[in-house]
Amino acid sequence: MARTFGTTTRMRLAQAAATTALALGLAAPAMAADEQAPAALEKGLKEIVVTAQFRSQKLQDTPLSITAVNSELLKSRNQTDISQIAANAPNVQLTQMGGAFGSSMAAYIRGVGQYDFNPAYEPGVGLYIDDVYYATLTGSVMDLLDLDRVEVLRGPQGTLTGRNSIGGAIKMFSAKPTAENSGTVEAAYGARNRLDLRATANYALTENLYARVSGVFKRQDGYVKQLDYGCANPSNSLGITGNASSGKDCVVDKLGGKNYSGVRGSLRYKPNDKLDWIVAADYTYENRTNAASVLTVNNTAKTGGVDFRCGRFCTYASFYMPAGGQAGQAYTMPNTTMFTGWGVSSNLSYNITDDLKLQSITAYRKYKQTFGTDDDFTPYAPAGGAGYNDLSFKFFSQELRLNGKIGTLGEWTLGGFYNDQKSVYYTRQDIRYIVPNVPTFYLQFMGNDPIPANSKAAFGTVILHPTSALNVTAGLRYTSEHKDYTFVRKTWAGGTLNDIFGVGALNGSQATYDGKKLDWRISADYRFNPQLMAYATVSTGFKGGGVTARPFTKTQATNGTFRPETLTSYELGIKTDLLDRRLRVNLAGFVNDYKNIQLPISDCSLLDGYAPGTDPFPCAAIQNAGDGKMYGVEAEVSASPIEGLDMDATLSFIDGEWNRISAQVTSIKLSDPITTPNWRGSFGMQYKADMGKNGSLTPRIDYAYTGKQTMGRLGVTAPLDYNPAFGITNARLTWKNEKQDLAISLEVQNLFDKYYFLPLRFQALYASAGTVYSNVGRPREWALSVRKSF
Template sequence: MTVAASVMAMAIAAPAFAAEPAPAADDSATTKEIVVTAQFRSQKLQDTPLSITAVNADLLKSRNQTDISQIAAQAPNVSLTPMGGAFGSSMAAYIRGIGQYDFNPAYEPGVGMYVDDVYYATLTGSVMDLLDLERVEVLRGPQGTLTGRNSIGGAIKLFSVKPNATNSGMVEAAYGARNRVDLRASANFALTDTVFMRVSGVYKRQDGYVNMVDYGCANPGNSLGITASAGSGKDCIVGKLGEKNYTGVRASIRYNPSDKFDWTIIGDYSYENRTNAAGVITSMNTAKTGGVDFTCGRFCTYANFYMAAGGQAGQSYSMPSNLTFSGWGVSSNATYSLSDDLKITSITAYRKYHQIFGTDDDYTPYSTIAGAGYNDLTFKFFSQELRVNGKIGSLGEWTLGGFYNDQTSVYFTRQDIRYIVPGVPALYLQFTGNDPIRANSKAAFGTVILHPMEGLTLTGGLRYTKEHKDYTFTRIRWDGGTLVDPFGVGALNGAVANYDGEKVDWRISADYRFSPNVMAYATVSTGFKGGGVTARPFTRTQATNGTFRPETLTAYEGGVKTDWLDRRLRLNASVFYNDYKNMQLPISDCSLLDGFAPGTDPFPCAAIQNAGDGKMYGFELEMSATPVPGLAIDGALSYIDGEWSRISSQVTSIKLTDPITSPNWKWSLGVQYDADMGSNGTLTPRLDLAHTGRQSLGRLAITAPLDYNPAMTLANARLTWKNPGKDLAISLEVSNLFDKYYTLPIRFAALYAFAGTGYSTVGRPREWAISVKKTF
């Protein structure tokens, strides 16, 4: 690979200085150091032989970033997409093309999410506010020999500010477009000389930006005979999708009697009560809708979450068009140093959440074959991690650890999927589910880091994981009676699907510091995403035979980390090659699971199986510069491509010639300048640009060509004034500066073949806000 060769050549050609460089004339013009703990020891970012994007709290604020999904804009080859629609309050997380989009707790995330070293086991509830953070670390590539839970694609770690001995606080208020109100506050205080406490909270509220329009009101005398509803308001608008209504609080108490013992207990609570995501119809086939076009406009929908009478539905009804989520957790993180060379860390956590949301699966105001769902998901999670860190004199360091988690979900749902087989009695495809899903994972891991000679570091890691998952299916009538149907849905009632597996992963790495300013590294590592069971079977045999194995990855990576011009310029680069096996893909032919010859299964299919292999490769560049005092520039560029080497015949929606991942290109650029106005304080303008290449949306039909979201570039701007003491800041911010219209790269088109519609979530239009922040 020519890119890898040139990167390594640059590192080898660098002179090997023995002494630290002379300090820059002005420290304000040097790149700020960020200390990370990706290897469970405090290291400077430039000393860590991993591909990491690290962002501190100041940079998050200057970029207007307040929730985790926004971090992806500046992180190379990272995609974090709020899902909405049929997937509730969840987030699709991908790093280097590897991740997961389906919120169902039967499936494993491909990217590990951590808050204060506590693992978040599901995609639901992962669109978190960046409340009172110290920094964010985005680790690319398989994690596991150093991380509590195995993560095939990478890990995203959030670290909140620890309580300390200072008495301090902050209050911030913002008002903006569509009645946006943001309130944030934090307080830190010492209870005693050794006990400290920190409390923080956030409240966010904003009106939605996609109008829900009453079709009958807006189209009087329509051919469908739909009349205006009694609740129609001005301009026939009955509601707005895409609103915000979020509250979060966090409290932590820290006991730190000496440098040998440090114990922090954290509790948090979050609550959402808002309308569903801002969806609009983006694909329309009027031949399926009797010639009626149900598209409404760029920020408009006729969806009313309505279902006509039929089957068990004696009269028409509507699903909720809003979402509620409440979640809380407690954790304990204790570190005890037995000696200067031996340290023990224990992390214990318990989390629980409850989410309710409804779906309108076709986004039309009326359809006799459409689908809808009511979803009620509860989740409980316990985890325990124990690590021992030690040193081997000056030769090296080692880590031994164990991880255990136990989780239980109960997924209650009321489904109306009469669209699956049009023309049959609707009652056969209307059911209630109340499914418990239990899972646990046990792991032991270890890493040794050796320094055999000056400048050279060798790292080896090993991990053993054993996991279990079981899914019990409930399929009964809405009234609680026995569901008898010709498809086998009712026969699922009481069926249990089980998965048990174990896996060994490893990592070897070498890095060499050619000078204080140049370090190069090479790594080979493996990872996996746990196996599981098919969560949406249509027959009992699909459930019991639908267990799938882990998907696996062998990743090869090389990179350099460099500082130039007296640390005024930082350039980090990496290249990678992923060998991806047994990918867990949705199949459309369940013949083998149901015991039929291939292609002859009469039953619908929505199973997951190990149905593909492929290769991925690419590179990443990250830059930060302070060319003159006050001026700061940061940027990133990434590319990824690859190809399929195997696609199962059970998969009809993907062809071997299709892209295995997209987008290929991403880049970002941020520029800010602190203008010193003496006794009048400072004025800081900042501009951020983020470009995403075109992204595949898949096919609307098996014979149709691929659809793509077009490439787009978004811009955000911010102007901040601070008083001379820098304890008061007033900011004006504008997001989506050029008012770009775009949709997120997830399209819900499960009903396109039946109802002729597919819908997507619209990105937020241009928004402004003014904020005031006071620090005490």
């Protein structure tokens, strides 16, 4: 006989409340609760297996700060792209960029990372797909297509991953082809004509050969209206006329739209227990409007006396520039971003003996991205500029690992990594606004810059077991890297650019960086009992050096090479499984000693050969201009107090101080925060109500909090600006049939329609054009999805 839904639900919720109170230390001792626990609870929380140390280990046995999320939790949270992972990981910030940065992502872990997409600069957070390193921020906001799990490793990964990563690493692992015939189909429709389609198919082609194919398509209208200013304000004081082609209500387009599609296929050959070989290929296409940005600061003294801010979800950005200089007639830049990319990889594992395993990971990737910019984000032509960007990239990598054992004493890994890459950055820039009274011809140029780079590394790790409870880990990594940048500065038609201002002299100049670095890690962990493990780690990492990518003079280019920034991290942590594995609590505390930090400088006098403060040329260089310390604590909690009820929560705090700021940096002061926000937190809860033959019903709610964050200052003497703290709530209700092969879900994201800005803004033109623009978070939106498994 089927159980009564209402009675069963009330009983479970009552027990959940009691167990939750116990977990918070508000009820009886743990032993009493364990004695009363029903037999159905003995299985507790699921084990998660990670491969952060080159071998399969339980998450709770790995002496690293790792947030590991499996595919089921990703689905239940409705997380479909990588930028959403940060909401549930301590001290992790992944922000989708836009405007002047194209299709890229700013990635920071524990306050260390990178936001600039330019290939002259290295990412501070390593991104991996099936152990293949993704070398750039461009194209990194990818769909979580057919994943098995995601591992977010916090802290320097100098001795562990394929490439050195100073802040941490995000590793995504696809579901492997298996010896079965199965698949899924999913469709979703929602707000602003959202349409998502997903499908996966797995086939056993032969007894030893399996195939898996998956695909995704996502489309949605934007949520920031791009308005024609002249159309909406026909009698404006500036005499800006409307465009006859403007749409209804003067709407030109809607920024923040989606148009993304991707496909991935893999073959797996596994003839025996010794050999396992997976070959995979993928293709991605994206063609959408630029990020949803609005004007947030407008100095009317520089914009013709008009405030061009028009509302919470609208902009007057025109992507238009008038005739002048090389521009014989007025022109418009595209307001869209297009990305096409593909890659192939081979991951071969071979067990030479029971104690010796060889792994070879080979990959090739290529992409092309184009996008236009409106630098001042107004229709007022004298205020700002515009740019067209075309970035192409190709990348080859090879990694070899040899894993072995030393009897029962320990395990070891030896490996090598090599990558070779080349970017070509074509751009057509109109920056005549930058320096007043300079002939406009000299601040309009075409660039077509090749940026080749390579990296070579050798690494080793040994894990010793002096006792059954104690493990000691040591690792070393030696890295050698090279990068050079050749500057092309010509007229738009490809002719010689006059050198009156200095930009023309850049043409043909080359800047070169070569560096070598030794990183190390020492760690010890001790398991006091099956419920408690503690560890201590000291590790180093670095972010590679490079060259100044946006010089205004030849000397800024040739003298602008900068060294790696380095980090030494000290970390203590504990990992626990409590209450018969119904409660999991992981805690970590760290101190980072951060040296030679790569910062943008605003005075290039030393690079140009002038006395400090006397350089007549503008400056957008990067130099090793700071040192500092950061410290923080992190907590991750998972609980399954009764059958069907699952909860998870995170809380993190980070702070620190600058020890040194170069005089060339005028936008940062020693008293400024070295990293923000200080606080982040999240909470999620779901309850699966079993309704017998009627299937199951699972409501879920998630909340993510981001503390207030510094956004820099608008001028040397101006106070710091802050992005206010905000919290976002998402909700989802899922029904599954009795066989659990059909699911229907209703989701609402940003349930309370919170208006907020993403924590990065574009303010490079404030001094000259008087404007700043920011990316707006997505408003409340709903979707209904249907998923069928077979």
